[in-house]
Amino acid sequence: MDLRDTPTEAAFRAELRAWIGENLTDDVRRGRFEEAGRDWSRKLYEGGYAGLTWPKEYGGAGAPYSHQAIFLEEMARAEAPSHLGVIGLGMAGPTIIAHGTEEQKQARLDAILSTEEIWCQGFSEPGAGSDLAAVRTSAIQDGDHFVVNGQKVWSSFAHIADWCILVTRSDPDSMSHAGLTYLIVDMHSPGVEVRPLRQITGEAEFNEIFFTDVKVPVENVLGEVGGGWGVAMTTLLHERGTLGFALTAALEAQIRKLIALAKERGATEVQRDAIAREWIGLQAVRYTTYRSLTTLIKTGIPGPEGSGAKLWWSEANQRVTKLALELLGPEAQLVNGSSSKAQPGYWQHQQLRSRGNTIEAGTSEILRNIIAERVLGLPRSR
Amino acid sequence: MDFAFTQEQEELRREARAFLEANPEAPLAELRELGWLGVSVPEERGGGGLSFLDEAILFEEAGRALYSGPFLTTAVVLPALPEVDEQAWSVEVDGFVPDLLHVDRVLTQGMRSVPAEGEMLATMDETRPLGRLTSSDGDAVEGEWEPVRLRLLAALALEAVGIAQRALELGIEYVSEREQFGKKIGTYQAVSHPLADTYVETELARSLAYWAAWSVAEEDEGAAVAVAAAKAQCAETAVTACERSIQVHGGIGFTWEHPLHRYYKRAQWLDAFGGHAAVQRAVVAAALLD
Numbered sequence A: 001m002d003l004r005d006t007p008t009e010a011a012f013r014a015e016l017r018a019w020i021g022e023n024l025t026d027d028v029r030r031g032r033f034e035e036a037g038r039d040w041s042r043k044l045y046e047g048g049y050a051g052l053t054w055p056k057e058y059g060g061a062g063a064p065y066s067h068q069a070i071f072l073e074e075m076a077r078a079e080a081p082s083h084l085g086v087i088g089l090g091m092a093g094p095t096i097i098a099h100g101t102e103e104q105k106q107a108r109l110d111a112i113l114s115t116e117e118i119w120c121q122g123f124s125e126p127g128a129g130s131d132l133a134a135v136r137t138s139a140i141q142d143g144d145h146f147v148v149n150g151q152k153v154w155s156s157f158a159h160i161a162d163w164c165i166l167v168t169r170s171d172p173d174s175m176s177h178a179g180l181t182y183l184i185v186d187m188h189s190p191g192v193e194v195r196p197l198r199q200i201t202g203e204a205e206f207n208e209i210f211f212t213d214v215k216v217p218v219e220n221v222l223g224e225v226g227g228g229w230g231v232a233m234t235t236l237l238h239e240r241g242t243l244g245f246a247l248t249a250a251l252e253a254q255i256r257k258l259i260a261l262a263k264e265r266g267a268t269e270v271q272r273d274a275i276a277r278e279w280i281g282l283q284a285v286r287y288t289t290y291r292s293l294t295t296l297i298k299t300g301i302p303g304p305e306g307s308g309a310k311l312w313w314s315e316a317n318q319r320v321t322k323l324a325l326e327l328l329g330p331e332a333q334l335v336n337g338s339s340s341k342a343q344p345g346y347w348q349h350q351q352l353r354s355r356g357n358t359i360e361a362g363t364s365e366i367l368r369n370i371i372a373e374r375v376l377g378l379p380r381s382r
Numbered sequence B: 001m002d003f004a005f006t007q008e009q010e011e012l013r014r015e016a017r018a019f020l021e022a023n024p025e026a027p028l029a030e031l032r033e034l035g036w037l038g039v040s041v042p043e044e045r046g047g048g049g050l051s052f053l054d055e056a057i058l059f060e061e062a063g064r065a066l067y068s069g070p071f072l073t074t075a076v077v078l079p080a081l082p083e084v085d086e087q088a089w090s091v092e093v094d095g096f097v098p099d100l101l102h103v104d105r106v107l108t109q110g111m112r113s114v115p116a117e118g119e120m121l122a123t124m125d126e127t128r129p130l131g132r133l134t135s136s137d138g139d140a141v142e143g144e145w146e147p148v149r150l151r152l153l154a155a156l157a158l159e160a161v162g163i164a165q166r167a168l169e170l171g172i173e174y175v176s177e178r179e180q181f182g183k184k185i186g187t188y189q190a191v192s193h194p195l196a197d198t199y200v201e202t203e204l205a206r207s208l209a210y211w212a213a214w215s216v217a218e219e220d221e222g223a224a225v226a227v228a229a230a231k232a233q234c235a236e237t238a239v240t241a242c243e244r245s246i247q248v249h250g251g252i253g254f255t256w257e258h259p260l261h262r263y264y265k266r267a268q269w270l271d272a273f274g275g276h277a278a279v280q281r282a283v284v285a286a287a288l289l290d
């Protein structure tokens, strides 16, 4: 056991810090999500930091997971915006790497890293949320293509997306996990209509997507026809951040800001206790992630200890953002109330946004079911 | 970064678990014969020449087995002595001495080695009674109390992880067998979800305890904050783990006959000794905010 960086890790960290120092300007930090995000994502790509752990032949750096952990830690420390292509980078890409044909990999992966192509995820439907196996969007094969009809909902970034990872029912007589097919769909195809949905925060970052007789070439099936469930599970594994680095890094950035706020505004004994509790929790989730990572490096499989990272993080983020509002006092009720001129209304927005954390990427109830049944081996509830 | 025990250390864990499961009340002398005392003391001072991380495994396993001898206190004192001796040791913290009349000598916060004489007090955790010394006068021991304190808090945190782990295991075993309304009670989410929470919290606590142990072993400058963090979270996790396990056991969990109450009382003992979680968090808060 040694919790320090190895010499290679230390060198990578130093090089990365220097790169951030040169490239992360205040304009990038403060810029509006989309434009600033594209520029910044492009810089990350050119710097070789997008897709660090992806294989070299698909534009990645082929670096070990520990470098990815360091990358995210340093990005959080520098308060850098995240790569715009979160769904492409975090979900679609890894799923294509795992299940895609060589042609699919060559065609899509590099454009994900460069953010030339933005992705969205079309899993949830009005009648299929937690119970993903209940999807009804149909894909009927007709010669060299599938004809897709149906509706998806809560699809983040669909309004700016070029591509969609879509779970469909290709066998109309099937039920549940069988008969599903996983497609990659060009969002610019005729018959795709996106309607933004306004969220609790007031912004519209997720959408409804309507598919009306959309033609999808058979080359765009990911995995086997009828084998969509297994492919979707790969996506969910990545979405829930089995390794938890991104979650840890996001929480670290929040807690830094929280501490700065408490120092500026002062904190009662009770608030000091709560801040200490959250900081301790952050160390706990960080080191749990490291343990899981070490298991991954040694055995090729991440340890089960990391399975609670998303569950725990989502609830911690809700507590932390609420605590920040409390520190702001009555000013918390002002839309732009803030101690930080750079980010007016930051905590107000973050606190509302955090309510989605226990719903998106698997609700907390579903994650507890999974831990109970798969990790603890308790009798199944269904 | 490498956050795992070595194969030798994992082997030590297997041995410790097997031994303690078979002999949960083994006298301290037997643990000494196994080489479990003075593990982290250099060989030239009569120790095992290993690290505090090896000892950490033993503390955790002793907790899981609810071992009742003065192992923990002896183990944290030995590195402070010029030479490993054959005596059983305890420590005096905030005026209290665990296992006072089951040990030979006591190391006080003032770095005095005092004969173990005084009165034993009836303690909630009957397996680890507290006592009060008649007198704190004794021979001066060279060195500082701080490293002893750091080892002690880390050891308490590690033991708490073992307690939480066992309380969880007992809960899992019970709800997987017990049936009500024609179903295993583990299928009810009101039963399974609290156990899932205990699992997550126990893994988080374990990571903190290992981090604290590593910081102590390396004499890391952040060790004082790490042990405070670990002590706070691990003890609270152990207490909550026992409470949830008692609840999912129903009536049987409330009996004297069932082992759970002993785990529960040990968990509360661990939280109280050396300062409750809130006291530890005040140390962390000061480091972060002042």
Ligand SMILES: Cc1cc2nc3c(=O)[nH]c(=O)nc-3n(C[C@H](O)[C@H](O)[C@H](O)COP(=O)(O)OP(=O)(O)OC[C@H]3O[C@@H](n4cnc5c(N)ncnc54)[C@H](O)[C@@H]3O)c2cc1C
Pocket: A120, A121, A122, A123, A124, A126, A128, A129, A130, A131, A153, A154, A155, A156, A157, A206, A356, A357, A359, A360, A361, A362, A363, A364, A365, A366, A369, B189
């Ligand atoms: C911010 C945000 C972004 C999202 N982005 C995307 C996206 O990009 N793409 C996409 O496909 N989806 C996305 N989603 C959708 C998300 O995956 C679903 O909302 C989620 O899976 C829950 O489904 P549902 O909304 O239908 O709720 P339901 O499944 O109807 O759940 C309602 C409540 O019932 C509980 N419940 C349901 N089943 C069980 C059970 N078996 N045991 C115990 N409790 C249960 C749930 O935990 C929840 O509390 C996003 C959601 C949010 C909030």
